[in-house]
Amino acid sequence: MTDLSEFEKGMIVGMRCAGCSVTETAIYLGRARSTVSAVMTAYKKCGNGTSGKHNSGRKRKLTDRDKRGLTRTVARKRKQSLSQITSEVNSHLRNPISARTVQRELPASNLYGRVGIRKPLVTARQCFTATPVV
Numbered sequence: 001m002t003d004l005s006e007f008e009k010g011m012i013v014g015m016r017c018a019g020c021s022v023t024e025t026a027i028y029l030g031r032a033r034s035t036v037s038a039v040m041t042a043y044k045k046c047g048n049g050t051s052g053k054h055n056s057g058r059k060r061k062l063t064d065r066d067k068r069g070l071t072r073t074v075a076r077k078r079k080q081s082l083s084q085i086t087s088e089v090n091s092h093l094r095n096p097i098s099a100r101t102v103q104r105e106l107p108a109s110n111l112y113g114r115v116g117i118r119k120p121l122v123t124a125r126q127c128f129t130a131t132p133v134v
Contacts, residue, residue, distance in 0.1 A: 004031075004039065012039045061097055062105060070102065071109045 004012075008029065015025040016036070026033045062070070070089050074080070080088070082099050090096040106112070 004035070009039050009043075012036050013043050016040050061095070061101055066093060067105060067109060070105060071111065074106065074109075074111050 008031075011029060012025055012031075012035075015028065016022070020028070022033050022036050022040075025031075026036045029036075066089075069092060070085075073088055074085060077085075077088075082103060086097070086099045086102045089102060
């Protein structure tokens with residue numbers, strides 16, 4: 001049913017409302033009878049030719065605003081641990097979230113945990129005394 005255009009869905013509803021049978025409608029449009037029935041069921045239920053399946057699933061715990069706040073918190077204090085980030089974010093939220101939720105949302109914001117590469121300390125004097133590479 002998802003591959004049907006709005007025009008085809010309208011054709012199905014129009015033919016069915018005009019008195020054509022499911023079989024006649026399916027043959028005329030070159031679709032399966034089950035597709036015609038599904039479109040008509042959605043039309044009768046919702047008043048249009050689409051179903052509400054695109055709204056199914058669990059609602060997200062964090063809103064877009066909350067995600068931006070999380071990103072800002074992590075960007076400001078980069079060396080915080082996960083538990084510290086979670087407690088700081090929860091202090092600003094109405095509904096507290098778990099550390100696992102924070103862990104899941106950070107890669108979605110292009111923030112990843114990385115270990116810094118150890119670099120030897122070089123003083124300003126050492127920089128100028130190095131021999132130039134030719």
